[in-house]
Amino acid sequence: MSTRTAETIYTTLVDDIIAGRMAPGAPLVETTLAEQFGVSRTPVREALQRLEQANLAERGARRAVVVRRMAPEDLAELFEAAGEIESGLAALAAQRMSEIERRRLVAVLDEGEGCDDPVVYAEVNARFHDIIKTGARNAMLAATLEDMNLRTLSWRAANFHEDSGRLAASKAEHRAIAEAILAHDAETTRRQMRSHVAAAFMALSDTLSRRG
Known part of the structure; x- marks a missing residue:
């Protein structure tokens, strides 16, 4: 089996689900x-298993896989959990990142500010968050965040x-x-990251409401 093939199928299905081209409950x-x-x-089968892990698909009647019906309260809890974990990592990063990592963060920040392509910006956004996660120097929290990212990053990119x-x-x-991290201000960093994830959820909530 080609891993690349499974990855392609998974990515295509994620895009279709997030964009609303596949409705909740669709087989x-x-x-x-x-x-x-x-x-x-x-x-x-591998792609569908990954969709289940990402909470984008679930088992319906007779164990058939369907697009998950994501209730607003479920998404709110998911983003709240992601925000708490990522804000904790960001606070640690403000204290623990090396000078080289801080410079890399600024470079990615500048790259993002000069980008107006949503597809490219989504990739830059992921790198920005990844630098912070790595700079926190906490493998246990980082692994937890990776699980949260599996469930939220596609929504955030949308x-x-x-x-x-x-x-x-x-x-x-x-x-x-970034300014809070550069100032070594852990609590401001925590607050800004929590607010950032919450803002992403609010934007997503508005989008889903417009879809009806």
């Missing part, structure tokens, strides 16, 4: 998807496509987080 049938992608059922003001707001929030 994800192995044989149908295998025919659609021109592959065997094995990489499709904001840049669907909310015209979210990209600019994210840049300003990143600047505030």
Whole structure:
């Protein structure tokens, strides 16, 4: 089996679910998807397992896999948990990041501020957060955040496509987080990161409301 094939199927399905092209409750049938992608059922099965891990799919009647119905309160709890974990890591990063890491953070910050392409910015955004996570020097919290990111990053990236003001707001929030880290101010960093994740959820909530 090609890992790249499973990854391609997974990424395509994530994009379709997040963009609303696949409605909650829509069936994800192995044989149908295998025919659609021109592959065997094995990489499709792996992609569906990853969708379940990311809370984007669930088992319905007769164990059939369907697009998960994500209630607003579930998303709110998910983003709240991610915000608490990431804000804790950011506070540690403000105290523990090396000077080289701080310079890298500024470089990625500058790269993001000069970017207006939602697809490219989503990748820069992920690198910005990853530098902070690594700089915290706490493998246990980092592993927990990676699990949260599996469930939230695709939603957060979708904001840049669907909310015209979210990209600019994210840049300003990143600047505030970076300034607090450069000042070695752990508590301000914690507060700014928590606010940043909450703002991402609010933008997502507005997007889902517009979809009805």
